[in-house]
Amino acid sequence: MKTDSISTETDDKKATKDVRGPGRRLHGAIAHKLGTEILSGKYQPGDILSGEVAFAEELKVSRSAYREAIQVLTAKGLVASRPKAGTRVMPRDRWNLLDPDVLGWAFTGDPDVEFVRSLFELRAIVEPAAARLAAQRRDRDDLKTMKAALADMRRHTLTTEAGRAADRDFHNAILQATRNDALMVLSASIGAAVNWTTQFKQRSRALPRNPMPDHVLVYDAIAAGDGEAAAAAMNVLVELALDDTRSAMEE
């Protein structure tokens, strides 16, 4: 994707390079910038983002764009603004940490090890339970989807993007089989964040071992309808992933 050049060449005096990083829209880019700055701790809870006009001028954007960015952050619980008191950063426990965007912002730059630990812990709670439910409720179609994903995983290894996509498909199929919407969206969010971490795991070193047999174990248990076995096998899987990520992060 090419980041197209600046739109307004009428005014060349802005030496500041264009803010639009990963966001496609202008306010999206601003929200991304401010969001990462808040998540990284540059702005602490209770801090004040002084001045709509001042900030808009500093970023060389119009007040409207800045305002819409603030709306996005407000919607995610990161900030709140009141007529006279300016825009304050909310305390951490009001943040919407499971929001995919917030999760993404939390993982740009330095990933807070403590938070990563809590995420994996949550995953270790949820995913085995999901596997247990899936074993009880899966139908033939679910199994077929899982099997296909498994085949894809075997064909492309986990070092390729296609292989990781197949891994995601496998887990998604399990979630689908739980017939639980809340579980699905939660695991999807966590999974996306975890995938973010696996990216620099893969960047730092090749995958140490082949996780395929463990995946097959999960599938077999689900196919057999054995909830406890499925939960146990999935537990092994997430512990494995945790080990890998932990060793990758300790460098």
Place this chain on the structure above:
Amino acid sequence: MKTDSISTETDDKKATKDVRGPGRRLHGAIAHKLGTEILSGKYQPGDILSGEVAFAEELKVSRSAYREAIQVLTAKGLVASRPKAGTRVMPRDRWNLLDPDVLGWAFTGDPDVEFVRSLFELRAIVEPAAARLAAQRRDRDDLKTMKAALADMRRHTLTTEAGRAADRDFHNAILQATRNDALMVLSASIGAAVNWTTQFKQRSRALPRNPMPDHVLVYDAIAAGDGEAAAAAMNVLVELALDDTRSAMEE
């Protein structure tokens, strides 16, 4: 933690016919209106919210207000808009169902029984695990907070608002003791939604039984550091709540 409640109510004494029902700001009210309409199924995924200007005119608000409302909905994954193609409602699996606002919108009007079930199921997975972790990691202060909440619960019964607040405090203290941020925010979201349901449980009928002994069991197990017992006791608690809500919803 003294949850200072920011003024959520606006005096509607002015007889202006504007849309702001439960809303704080104008765009907040619009987001609320559109959000509930999407959640209730009035707008199906794939539907198009035709025309920025047309919509703004129909609602008797300016384009800015409508635009900012759309930003909020976009931030929560409910809609996405592209030039020329209008603003489309996203498929359900892109929705941010754990967002507190979205959760609230889902419970205005008719609560989808299937979704409520999935929420309680998730709660039945997460809360016992949280109790287990709390039993392993709690310190003296955590126990003191739980004990105080328990005392408050005994003083005011669960039929009063103060009593329900004490119940929330008790659960929050447990979450706090897990030392897991992700777990905390997740359970907080779910708890808020569940509390919404308990409101019409309480509205439809008085609470059938006194849940205090079960709460004490959870506390004792956590105080003793027995993770398994804590998980089991908490499991009893959520099953009880599920039964109550189920019977209340079947009327």
Place this chain on the structure above:
DNA sequence: TCTCCCTATTTACTCCGACATATTACGGGC
């Protein structure tokens, strides 16, 4: 003189409407 309350000012967000721009879907021309 000190304290408290009430009022006024200032400040910053909120909302508005119009203008300019860019991107995309649609349809006509080859």
Place this chain on the structure above:
DNA sequence: GCCCGTAATATGTCGGAGTAAATAGGGAGA
């Protein structure tokens, strides 16, 4: 059937009027 021009529509920008709220100042009572 493919390509390209046009029209439609969302996006970004701007400045101003309106409004709510925090702070400062003044007046009254002790």
